[in-house]
Amino acid sequence: MQRDCPRILLLMTPTTYRATDFLRAGAAAGVEIVVGTNRAQTLAGLAPDHNLTLPFDDPAAAEALVLAYADRCPVRAVVGVDDEAVLPAARLAAALGVPHNTVESVAMTRSKILMRECIAGAGLSGPPFLASCRMPDPGRVGDEIGFPCVVKPAALSGSRGVIRVDRADDLEAVWQRVSRILETAHREERQGLEDDRLLLERFMPGEEVSLDALLQEGRLRPLALFDKPDPMDGPAFAETIFIVPSRQPRLVQNAILDAAGAAAAALGLNHGPIHAEFRIHEGEVHLLEVAARTIGGLCSRALRFAAGTSLEEIVLRHACGLTLPVLARENQASGVFMLPVPRPGTLTGIKGLNEARRVDGIEEVVLTIPLGDEVVPLPEESRILGFLFARGATPAAVEASLRAAEIFLKVEIQPPTP
Ligand SMILES: Nc1ncnc2c1ncn2[C@@H]1O[C@H](COP(=O)(O)OP(=O)(O)OP(=O)(O)O)[C@@H](O)[C@H]1O
Ligand SMILES: [Mg+2]
Numbered sequence: 001m002q003r004d005c006p007r008i009l010l011l012m013t014p015t016t017y018r019a020t021d022f023l024r025a026g027a028a029a030g031v032e033i034v035v036g037t038n039r040a041q042t043l044a045g046l047a048p049d050h051n052l053t054l055p056f057d058d059p060a061a062a063e064a065l066v067l068a069y070a071d072r073c074p075v076r077a078v079v080g081v082d083d084e085a086v087l088p089a090a091r092l093a094a095a096l097g098v099p100h101n102t103v104e105s106v107a108m109t110r111s112k113i114l115m116r117e118c119i120a121g122a123g124l125s126g127p128p129f130l131a132s133c134r135m136p137d138p139g140r141v142g143d144e145i146g147f148p149c150v151v152k153p154a155a156l157s158g159s160r161g162v163i164r165v166d167r168a169d170d171l172e173a174v175w176q177r178v179s180r181i182l183e184t185a186h187r188e189e190r191q192g193l194e195d196d197r198l199l200l201e202r203f204m205p206g207e208e209v210s211l212d213a214l215l216q217e218g219r220l221r222p223l224a225l226f227d228k229p230d231p232m233d234g235p236a237f238a239e240t241i242f243i244v245p246s247r248q249p250r251l252v253q254n255a256i257l258d259a260a261g262a263a264a265a266a267l268g269l270n271h272g273p274i275h276a277e278f279r280i281h282e283g284e285v286h287l288l289e290v291a292a293r294t295i296g297g298l299c300s301r302a303l304r305f306a307a308g309t310s311l312e313e314i315v316l317r318h319a320c321g322l323t324l325p326v327l328a329r330e331n332q333a334s335g336v337f338m339l340p341v342p343r344p345g346t347l348t349g350i351k352g353l354n355e356a357r358r359v360d361g362i363e364e365v366v367l368t369i370p371l372g373d374e375v376v377p378l379p380e381e382s383r384i385l386g387f388l389f390a391r392g393a394t395p396a397a398v399e400a401s402l403r404a405a406e407i408f409l410k411v412e413i414q415p416p417t418p
Contacts, residue, residue, distance in 0.1 A: 006076035006320040007032040009066065009092065011054070011085035014041045017297050017368065017384075018081045018312075025312030031320060034075070036066070036092075038084070056088045063095045070096055077319035079272070083157045086110065086292045099319075101292055105268030109292050111154045112199050115267065119287060122266035124259065126287045129201035135175040138168035141200060148203040150234070151175060153182040154195040158296065158382030160185070164203055164234025181380055204288070206281030208232050209246055211260050211274075212295050212303075212311065214318055214327065218270035220261040221327050223311065224303050225253060226295075229399055236378040238340035241402055242299055243395045245333060248280065255285045263290050273315050298366060298387045302336040305329055332391045335398040337406055339385040341369075341377040345413040347385070348372075352408035356388065359408070361401030364389040375413060385411060 010022055014037050023046070026033035035046060038056040052069060054062040066075070077098050080089030087110050093100030108114045113131040120126060128145050130136060131154070141149060151174050152162040161181040165174045178198055208228040214221045225246040228239060246253060260276045267290060275295050277288040294300055300311040306325040317324055347369055357365050367386040369375060375383065390401040 005030060005032050006322070007034060007073060008316055008320055009034050009036055009052075009075050009078045009089075010081060011036045011056075011078065011089045011092070012081035013037060013084050014039050016082050018294075018300075021298070021300060021310065022079075022081060022312045022316070025310050025316050028310070029313050029316050029322060031316050031322075033316075034069075034073070036062075036088075038088075054088065054092075056084060059088065059091050062088060063092060066092050067095060076321070077316075079315060079319050080106075080293060082296075083110065083155075083291060083293065090292075099271055101269050101271050105270075106292050108267050109269070109290055111195050112152060112289060113154045113195060113197060115289060116199065116201070118266055119263055122262070124262055124266060124287060125285065127202040127204050129199055131197045131199050133197050135172060136200065138171045141171060142168055145200060145202050148234075150201050150203050151178045152199050152201075153178060153185070154197055154199055156182070156185055156382075157291075159237040159239060159378055160382040161379050162237050163379050164237075177379070184380075203234070204279040204281060204286050205233075206279040206286070207248075208288075209248060209256060209278050209280065210242070210295065211256060211276045211278070212300075213257075213260060213274050213276070214314060215264055215270050215272060215274060216318065218265070220257065220264060220274075222257055222260075223273075223305070223314065223327060224295075224329055225256065226299075226302075227395065238378050239338055240340060241335060241337050241399060242295075242302065243333065243335040243399055244302065244329060245395060247395050252280055252283060252285065256280075259285050259287055260290070263287050272319060273311075297336075297338055297384055298368070299336045299338070301364070301387070301389055302334045303329060304334070333393065333395045333398045334391045335389070335395070335402055337388040337390075337402040339387070339406070339409065339411070341375045341381070341383060341385055341413075342411055343413055343415070344376045345374070345415045346372065347375050347412070348414050349410075349412040350385065351410040351412065355408040356405035359390075359401055359405040361390040361392045361397060362388060362405045363391055365405070374416075 036052040036054040040053045078093040080086035090106040148166045212223045226242040230240045273294045276290040309325045392398040
């Protein structure tokens with residue numbers, strides 16, 4: 001049974017965007033998926049006995065539950081889907097004795113501070129930084145880091161709590177704002193947020209790209225290099241457009257792959273997916289960060305590999321040692337527009353969907369926040385209103401389709417009552 005249909009424990013948070021795509025991929029790969037979440041939930045399409053509730057913040061209890069489960073139902077691999085799940089996944093894989101990155105390496109990716117220390121220690125290029133529980137003296141920041149700089153919490157994601165500071169006089173207000181965002185996050189979720197320090201690093205100008213790759217016994221296999229053609233200059237950093245293939249020159253692309261491989265090696269990552277972000281300034285490649293997971297949101301839907309294989313299927317197949325397809329993306333260009341929340345209030349409508357869907361090149365428009373929900377923009381919260389997907393002959397054509405479609409969308413938000 002195990003040989004015919006390997007079983008994978010997929011760890012995710014209940015709020016993940018990624019469940020549907022991973023479950024579909026499991027079906028396509030012929031893999032039995034058991035989902036472990038940190039709060040009780042039953043995902044549509046999964047039998048209740050395929051849902052485990054695991055306390056991500058209590059590793060010993062989670063381990064006992066999974067070992068007992070695996071005694072009855074052998075588990076071939078553990079895959080962490082979201083940032084909050086990758087560390088519990090590494091711990092549970094270690095407990096089960098199935099292949100995975102070491103717990104130490106994944107722990108480093110979960111703290112932007114530990115990651116910076118490791119990357120700098122290995123002599124790789126990244127911004128100057130300092131980490132502190134209290135606001136550092138603005139004069140010291142000016143001397144050691146320089147303005148503009150960026151303040152961010154150690155362990156949030158989706159650009160939540162990441163704010164640019166232009167002048168020494170603004171540092172205190174931004175520091176307090178980021179501290180409040182971290183406190184709120186602490187109340188919502190404990191796991192992975194044990195580090196109360198904030199990270200302050202030099203603002204790196206330049207174009208931003210992200211790389212998804214697979215590590216096979218430490219060897220980096222690139223899967224997709226996305227350009228992010230919207231300038232991300234702050235003060236908050238909403239990620240909007242992602243386009244493949246990258247239009248960066250070949251030399252720069254090679255430098256990105258080298259930097260990603262070197263960063264993974266420095267961190268000790270050698271197994272499974274990574275998602276790495278870089279800034280390119282005057283031809284130089286600077287690492288922003290590396291995560292031991294695939295790209296977030298629904299963005300992976302922009303990717304199709306040989307015979308229509310999805311990114312998730314590649315990850316699941318690799319995790320349980322099944323044959324991989326050729327790891328080459330389709331020939332078409334492809335892209336996604338993540339719609340940020342523009343202002344706080346109650347979401348009452350999004351008009352222009354039909355017009356947006358009719359734009360040449362647009363393949364899908366998916367809304368992800370129900371009408372009636374309270375929404376808060378970045379940097380306080382990082383929910384995405386929806387995703388537009390396009391394909392075309394060239395990256396420029398895809399970008400034009402996405403921009404043209406987005407113009408049709410009129411987001412209606414009723415302001416909060418004072
Ligand atoms: N030092 C920096 N210089 C310039 N821009 C930065 C810097 N640090 C962060 N940013 C911007 O802020 C964005 C979010 O920062 P970062 O990736 O560190 O946080 P995150 O919350 O993990 O993001 P995500 O989960 O979306 O990857 C980056 O994609 C980048 O645009
Ligand atoms: Mg990031």
